[in-house]
Amino acid sequence: MKTQVKALVVGGGAIGASVAYHLAKAGWDxxxxxxxxxxxxxxxxxxxxxxPLFNMSYAVSHIHQYSVEFYKSLEEETGLNAGFSIxxxxxxxxxxxRMDEYMLYASTAETVGVPYEFLTPEQIKERWPLVNVEGLKGAIYHPTDGYINPADVTQAMAKGxxxxxxxxxRKCQVDDYEWTGTDWIVRGTIMVEKGGNLVPGDEKFExxxxxxxxxxxxxxxRTAKMLGIKMxxxxxxxxxxxxEPDPALVEYRKTHGEHPVLRDADAKWYVREERGGWILGPYERGAPACFEYGxxxxxxxxxxxxxxxxxxxxxxxMIERIPSTEEVGLKDDFNGPICYTPDGNPLVGPAPGLRNMWLAEGFSFGITAAGGTGYYLAQMMVDGEAEIDMASLDPKRFGQKWMTTEYAARKNEECYEHVYILHHPDEEREACRPLRTGPAYERQKSRGAQFGVVNGFERPNYFGPLDAADNFDHDARSFRRGGWWQYAVDEAKAIREGVGVVDATAFTKHIVKGPGATAFLDWFTCNKLPKTGRINLTYALTDAGTVRTEYTIVRLKDDEYYLVSAGAWHEYDQDFLIKSVQDKEAEFGRIDVQDVTTQWGVFAIAGPKSRDVLNKIIKDADPATALSNKRFxxxxxxxxxxxMCPVNAIRVAYTGELGWELHHPIEMQNYLFDLLEKAGAEFxxxxxxxxxxNWLxxxxxxxxxxxELGRDATPLEADLPRFVDLSKEFRGKAAMEAKGVRSKCVTVLIxxxxxxxxxxxxxxYSGDTKIGRLTSGGYSVAFGKSIGMAYVKPEFAEAGTKLKVKIRNQLWDAEITVDSPYDSKNETIRKDG
Structure with missing residues (x-):
């Protein structure tokens, strides 16, 4: 046994075999x-x-698509047939x-390059007469999909x-991990067979x-406990x-090829052929979590x-949909553990708080994901970044500070049950909620707030009817304009025409200070640092030159800064920030990082009348000028x-109107809520x-x-050169410049x-050529039509370019507009008073 290696992969299933294969293929010997x-x-x-290629996640779709193509090549390379049946x-x-869901999914498939076609019930019956099409609206068909023998594909990857x-x-159990500061010491035990069981033997290894x-x-x-993390x-x-064999299927196969995998999503099952019979896999309610503690x-x-x-x-x-199965007996059964995560996506990437420790855990569709996971994780480890943005799979998307075993178990049960439940894009699942709430939660709820979850934190998505039943939000969801849509329109108009307040308490907030803080942040971010009392929008880049984190930086003192970033990415941002500080503290001097996320609430007030509301309650020697352009x-x-509420006010508004972010002590949130509400009543x-x-x-x-911002695009590709100071050196600068502009971010009116x-x-599309994809979408109250943001090939990025966008399986006219089409000169946001 080796005693020192470049990389140790722990776990010999399909995922582990793929990771080991792809690390070696990427050059690690x-x-x-x-x-x-x-x-x-x-x-x-x-x-x-x-x-299954069907997936709403852009990253996971790439992973699955790579796996399908990769598995086709394994036999030629290894001589082992992986049993791939297309x-x-x-x-x-x-x-x-359900058809609307398929049409929305097809949008993701199209951007990734997954082929599909839509079929009518009549077309289904014509191709596959064993299927009872009564009650069907239609189907989506993937011709390149299929199934594979899990053991065979794993052995093929292992041989490769x-x-x-x-x-x-084999038979090596890891018992302990120790980080030395430069590498890991992994200790364990050689396992032995004893009475049909596998037990630790006397021999140890390191x-x-x-x-x-x-x-x-x-x-x-067990792994999480050894590493001291939560997973x-x-x-x-x-x-x-x-x-048992189905006589009707056996007869069908005499003149036809193998039957496709069938999925009746509304009935919550899949079926595929197995030696003349069928395998039925249901995703039922009430399936219990297991092995919560090991x-x-x-x-x-x-x-x-x-x-x-x-x-x-x-x-x-199943019998209803495939009538020939009614008289067929059962041959075998399986009930085994399949790992899940609360959102159904695996945990792939660096472990929280640890160096050179990588996770590839939580795969509910592990065979489909194995090939692609190994490929993209190897890119992250060997090259520093993957060619696609893997942030949506990052293990740190579930907070180490609030995530518990009970939460994970209950959410994973829910996730299992939701495999075939409609995946609305405005979906908010109910298990384990509310968990993290701000003080104003009950006040917001009594005003009709319908909440979403950000990093476990309840945040209003919109404010619905005051007399709504508890299930209003569920009933309001849709793949089109849901029942919530008009409420959001009215809210957007309130900010554009009057005044509105957004609860932004979930923002991630850090204080960075100390003798080395200024030099560190100047290297860590790509924009100029603000002067004391001013703010700047900036980006921390990866070593590959792409966007790792977006920050609003407030300079409080010469060597003290307040950093605000996205609420959904709290520990993702914190982990990167702290590790970067540790790497540079010896060079720049002492740097203190303090997480103050839960100490400060945030209300963002915006709109032409926002100053009028604040003028009524501000305490100042000259309240009439306290919020003027001259003084603020x-x-x-x-x-x-x-x-009576002290507020750290920032004159900025994510909605693009005159406005302020009101950062306040969290324990005074209800007081400020009531104060704002009373002052705003007349407006x-x-x-x-x-x-x-999001629309605004x-x-x-x-x-x-x-x-629009992520680890697959640089800030220059995001078309944000005004936030990049090329006169200084910063992390990722050379890599960013070397990449050039491969695609460009634009705004599209549709x-x-x-x-x-x-x-x-x-x-x-431009004509018949796919030239990009939307990264955001919604409705514009200012222009009275749909709006979106997108990445397109640079030659198509000029304002006025006519394109087509595919919505609900149809092409619609779209036009690239100028950057910031609403108030492009920022006159509204700078309004004096």
Whole structure:
């Protein structure tokens, strides 16, 4: 056994085998894969092996698409047949709303290059006569989809890894990780067979690794404890059954090729062929989480008892859709653990707070994701960044400070149940809520607030009817303009025409101070630092020159700064900031970082009448001029008093109107809420949710992190040269300049359908050529039509360029407009008073 390696991959399922293979393929010639049992002994061995391309996530869609293409090449490289059956995937719909979901998904598929076609019930019956099409609205069909043998594809990747120099050690259980400051010491035990069980033997091992990747599947909780982190990867029981041969299917196969994988999403099941019979895999209600605190030592390639009553409804629905299965007996059954996360996406990337420790955990569709995960994770490790933005899969998207085992288990059960529930783009799931709330939560709720979740924190999406039932938000969701749409329109108009207030308490907030703070931040961000009392918008870049984090920086003193970033990315931003400080403190001097996110609430007041509201409650020697341009100019910060509440006020507005962010002590939030509400009454002030704010910021072409801003584009590609100071040196500068401008961010006005707006995942065309994709979408109250932001090829980025955008499977006219089409000269936001 080796005692020192470049990279140690822990876990010998499909994910681990792929990671080891792709690290070696990327050029690392000293890689070891370690498995506590036998390869595929975890969930891999009992997986159904489906390769579903259907996914709403841009990153996950790329991962799945790579896997499908990669698996086709394995036999030629390794000589092992992975059992890949390209039979197609027919995803059926019983309702128009389900078809709307498929049309929205198709937008993502189109931008990634996944082929699909829509079929009518008559076309389904013509191609596959065993399917009962009664009650169907139609289907989406993926001709390149299918299934694979999980054990075979894992062994093929393992062989490919060995051929590239990877060493694989079986029956090696990791018991401890220790970071030395330069590498990891990984200690463990050689496992032995005893009475049919796998138990620790007397022999120990120790291996040093510069990098470690954990791909431990069902054992993720044990891994998390050893690393001292929290990881919401907990398995849920998944059942599937195998039938005896179906005579009708056997007869069909005499004259036809293999039947496609069938999915009846509204009935919550998938079905595929298996040796003349069928495999039925349901996603039922009530499937329990398991192994919340670790896998028992006695559990190996084992299964749980089948609970047929739990899946009776789905079984009967299969018989309804494939009538020939009614007389077919059951041949085999499986009920095994499949790992989930609260949002269904895996945890892929650097571990929180740790160096050179990489996670690849929480895969509910592990066979589909294995190939692509290995490919893109290897890029992150070897090259510094992947070619696609992997932030949506980052392990730090679930907060270490608030995420618990109970939360993860209950949310994972919900996620399992939601595999086939309609995935509305305005979806907000209900389990474990409310969890994190600001003091004004109950006040907002009594005003009709319908909440979304940001980093576990409840935030108003919009304010609905005051007498709404608890399920109003659920009933209001849609793939088109939902029941919430008019409320958001009214809120957006209030800010454009009068005054509105947005609760932005969820913002991430840090204080950075100390003798080295200025030099550090000057290197860490790409824009000039503001003068004391002023603010600046800036970006922290990756070493690859792409956008890692967006900051509003307020300079409080010469060596003290207040950093504000997106609320959804709290620990993602914090981890990067702290690690960067640790890397540079010896060079720049002492730097203190303080997380003050939960100490300060934020109300953002904006609109032409916002100054009028604040003038009524500000306490100042000359209240009439306290908020004037002379005393409080745009892009400045001041400490003011509103009634009895001390406020750190920042003159900036994400909505692009005259406005201020009012950063206040969190314990005084209700007092300030009531004060603002009373003062704003005569001006018909509205409380405004995140959806209206999202529309308004697009009218100003304000980029959003996670949409227009991310690790796949530089700030120059985001068309933000005014926020980049090329006269100084900063992190990622050389890499940014070397990349040039591969694509460019633009704002698009769209003459779309009367009952729908884009969601920010649609393809853009020039003639028949796909030239870009939307990254944001919505409705513009200023222009009375749909709006979106997009990345297009540079030659198509000029204002006035006519394009087409695909919405609900139709092409609609679109035109690239000037940057900041609403108030492009910023006259409104600078309004004096």
């Amino acid at each position: 000293d890689v070891v894969l370690m498995e506590r049992d036998e390869l595929t002994a975890g969930s891999t061995w009992h997986a159904a092996g489906l390769l 039979v197609g995937n027919l995803r059926m719909a019983r309702t128009q709303e 890894a060995r051929q590239r120099g990877v060493e694989i050690y 291996i040093r690794a510069e990098h470690v990747v954990t791909c431990t599947g069902n054992h993720a909780q 919401p990867a907990i398995p849920v029981e998944h059942q599937f059954i195998v039938t 896998v028992p030592d006695s559990f190996r390639a084992d299964l749980f008892p089948l609970d047929l009553e739990r899946i009776e409804e789905e079984y009967m629905a 100019p745009w892009l400045s910060a001041r400490q003011i008093e509103l009634g 018909e002030m509205k409380w405004v949710g995140a959806r209206a704010q 910021r697009q009218e100003k072409s304000y980029r959003a992190f996670g949409n 003459d779309g359908p009367e009952d729908a707006d884009p969601w920010g995942r649609e393809a853009l």
